[in-house]
Amino acid sequence: MSDDTDWSRPHPLSVVVMVATFLAGNAWPIVVVLVAGGGGIGFDKIALVVGAAGVGWGALGWYMTGYAVTPEAVWYRSGIVNRQTRSIPLGRIQQVAVAEPVLARVVGLAVVQVAEASADGDIEIRYLGRSAAEALTERLRRHARRRRADADIADDPATAGSSLPPPPSPPATRLHVLRPGDLLTYQLASVAPALVVVMTAAVVSAVIVGLEVDPRAAAMILLGGIVTTVVLAAVAVTGALLQFGNFTLDCGARSLTIDTGVLSRRQVEVRPDRIQTLTVTSGLLARRIGLHEVRFSAAIGKAGKEQQSMVHLAPVVRTDRIATLVRGSVEVDAGLGVDLEPVDAVTVRRVLARAGIVYLLLVAPPSFFVVLDLPSVAPVVAALWWGTTVWFARARYRRLGISLDGDRLVLRRGVLQHHLTQVPLVNVQSVRTTASWFQRRLGVADLRVSTAGIGPDHSIVVPDLSARRADEFARTLARAAADSSWERRD
Amino acid sequence: MNERPPDSIATEPLPASILRLWRAVVVVEAAILLATTAVVGIVVSSSVALVASAGVVVLLLTAAHWWIVGLRYRNWRWGLDDRWVEQRSGVIVRTVQIVPRSRVQTLTTRTGPLDRWLGLSSIVVHTAGTAAPNLTIPHLDQDTADRLREELGG
Numbered sequence: 001m002s003d004d005t006d007w008s009r010p011h012p013l014s015v016v017v018m019v020a021t022f023l024a025g026n027a028w029p030i031v032v033v034l035v036a037g038g039g040g041i042g043f044d045k046i047a048l049v050v051g052a053a054g055v056g057w058g059a060l061g062w063y064m065t066g067y068a069v070t071p072e073a074v075w076y077r078s079g080i081v082n083r084q085t086r087s088i089p090l091g092r093i094q095q096v097a098v099a100e101p102v103l104a105r106v107v108g109l110a111v112v113q114v115a116e117a118s119a120d121g122d123i124e125i126r127y128l129g130r131s132a133a134e135a136l137t138e139r140l141r142r143h144a145r146r147r148r149a150d151a152d153i154a155d156d157p158a159t160a161g162s163s164l165p166p167p168p169s170p171p172a173t174r175l176h177v178l179r180p181g182d183l184l185t186y187q188l189a190s191v192a193p194a195l196v197v198v199m200t201a202a203v204v205s206a207v208i209v210g211l212e213v214d215p216r217a218a219a220m221i222l223l224g225g226i227v228t229t230v231v232l233a234a235v236a237v238t239g240a241l242l243q244f245g246n247f248t249l250d251c252g253a254r255s256l257t258i259d260t261g262v263l264s265r266r267q268v269e270v271r272p273d274r275i276q277t278l279t280v281t282s283g284l285l286a287r288r289i290g291l292h293e294v295r296f297s298a299a300i301g302k303a304g305k306e307q308q309s310m311v312h313l314a315p316v317v318r319t320d321r322i323a324t325l326v327r328g329s330v331e332v333d334a335g336l337g338v339d340l341e342p343v344d345a346v347t348v349r350r351v352l353a354r355a356g357i358v359y360l361l362l363v364a365p366p367s368f369f370v371v372l373d374l375p376s377v378a379p380v381v382a383a384l385w386w387g388t389t390v391w392f393a394r395a396r397y398r399r400l401g402i403s404l405d406g407d408r409l410v411l412r413r414g415v416l417q418h419h420l421t422q423v424p425l426v427n428v429q430s431v432r433t434t435a436s437w438f439q440r441r442l443g444v445a446d447l448r449v450s451t452a453g454i455g456p457d458h459s460i461v462v463p464d465l466s467a468r469r470a471d472e473f474a475r476t477l478a479r480a481a482a483d484s485s486w487e488r489r490d
Numbered sequence: 491m492n493e494r495p496p497d498s499i500a501t502e503p504l505p506a507s508i509l510r511l512w513r514a515v516v517v518v519e520a521a522i523l524l525a526t527t528a529v530v531g532i533v534v535s536s537s538v539a540l541v542a543s544a545g546v547v548v549l550l551l552t553a554a555h556w557w558i559v560g561l562r563y564r565n566w567r568w569g570l571d572d573r574w575v576e577q578r579s580g581v582i583v584r585t586v587q588i589v590p591r592s593r594v595q596t597l598t599t600r601t602g603p604l605d606r607w608l609g610l611s612s613i614v615v616h617t618a619g620t621a622a623p624n625l626t627i628p629h630l631d632q633d634t635a636d637r638l639r640e641e642l643g644g
Contacts, residue, residue, distance in 0.1 A: 117618050299618060429617035430624045432587040440584065452618035474588055482573040482590035
């Protein structure tokens with residue numbers, strides 16, 4: 001990188017936003033200091049000096065921060081005492097996001113986040129004026145697109161050597177718009193089980209208190225239950241509306257753009273071929289009213305950025321729209337109609353055997369002691385334990401399905417919440433099987449398939465496959481992964 | 491459990507010197523623990539029987555450790571063919587890790603002081619986008635480590 005690079009600074013108002021963000025985040029200790037300072041010890045003056053120094057330090061930090069885009073990479077340098085310069089080659093950019101946290105948005109500023117797959121993570125340029133942020137992201141996207149197009153032309157023997165300009169990209173099409181009504185219903189359906197538990201607990205305890213103590217206390221308990229339920233529902237719905245309100249998904253040539261948020265806004269742009277895994281989640285109640293959630297994971301390796309690496313393709317989508325949505329955006333079908341192999345039935349028996357041992361060791365002894373007091377409880381505990389265990393083990397294996405279909409792995413799992421995950425084999429980074437001592441006695445093993453990035457969506461665990469099947473799958477997957485690579489697919 | 495699937499590749503054990511090192515560490519630890527037990531026992535308790543039984547417990551634990559170290563060594567195998575690197579390891583929880591060669595992003599060679607003394611080094615294989623290393627093949631002798639690094643890096 002030469003010295004004549006055109007470094008730009010963040011917007012001067014960033015200092016104000018940073019100070020405001022700090023104050024908002026540390027409001028109560030500051031109030032405590034100021035109130036305590038009212039005692040005449042002069043804390044308020046100290047606070048003023050410290051505050052002024054903080055603002056000065058922030059301003060110096062702003063002055064020392066710079067970013068630049070060269071034809072090869074995006075650069076970022078910062079630091080007052082320890083200077084550091086970071087760069088991400090344009091071809092390695094996984095995801096470009098523009099976030100507008102509410103405090104920045106008030107003064108028209110935004111954060112630009114450029115993410116790559118390494119554990120060093122991302123470059124975060126905060127804060128830029130809205131137009132500067134748009135110009136920067138547009139530049140990054142154009143570069144990335146052109147570099148990709150260059151590679152395609154070089155690969156194609158028909159055009160190799162000629163200097164054709166990259167084909168013009170067709171305009172983006174809007175693939176998904178969130179309906180607020182759907183989001184509301186979906187959120188209510190998601191929290192409904194918790195609300196039912198709260199209400200049931202309130203009603204039961206109100207009845208007991210009402211019969212034994214005082215009807216007025218019972219009424220208070222009931223009222224408390226209702227208020228808790230309403231507050232929980234309101235919090236869940238408001239949170240979701242703030243996060244996912246105004247959600248839109250646009251699909252352009254080789255790019256997906258996701259816009260979301262009401263007060264704090266966020267726009268993410270990602271190339272479909274950077275998507276690591278795609279998961280359709282269907283909740284216990286939500287799937288009965290035909291609503292689902294679709295999200296994907298991007299290859300972001302930085303710890304603490306798990307949230308950023310799991311992006312919603314649609315926070316809520318209706319059943320009949322999933323296929324169109326997924327195919328339209330990532331050019332694969334959602335795996336909904338794929339024939340999935342069931343897992344060998346012998347495993348269910350093994351898992352039940354394990355449940356039996358756990359019962360004998362952990363559940364039976366305490367219930368035996370309870371028997372001394374309440375003889376009728378032990379059979380109830382046993383029946384409940386066995387009923388749920390057997391039901392759950394059966395249901396889990398009925399749901400579990402695997403398919404290695406051409407160039408992707410499709411996996412279906414989950415009892416209460418259904419998950420359908422698909423992983424293009426080009427994204428499989430490593431495969432492992434683990435078997436504890438106990439699992440080995442039962443002849444079962446866990447299979448774990450890891451893709452690039454961190455977070456729960458990035459590695460998929462299939463629990464308690466028969467050891468032989470787990471090993472077979474691991475090897476088949478590793479072979480398929482070794483055989484597939486982006487170069488060959490292009 | 492010993493049936494080998496048709497796809498499995500030839501695996502190698504770790505160098506025998508590392509087992510000797512592990513066992514030496516076990517012995518040194520046991521010696522330190524015994525000495526501590528003796529000193530603390532003499533200072534705190536006057537009962538010889540108690541101190542002696544504590545010593546026996548330490549010896550039993552050491553024997554178990556010795557045995558587990560042997561198992562750990564015996565179960566630890568790694569292999570490389572033209573498609574992937576494979577490692578099987580573990581005593582209580584057994585793990586088989588497979589990393590396709592085309593997915594290797596970074597190779598690191600790590601050599602600790604004991605490793606250097608025995609002329610060993612560890613190879614750490616990273617794949618894309620994970621903070622933790624995906625596969626660590628520990629304590630390989632220098633020739634094997636060089637060969638592995640060359641093959642995987644090439």
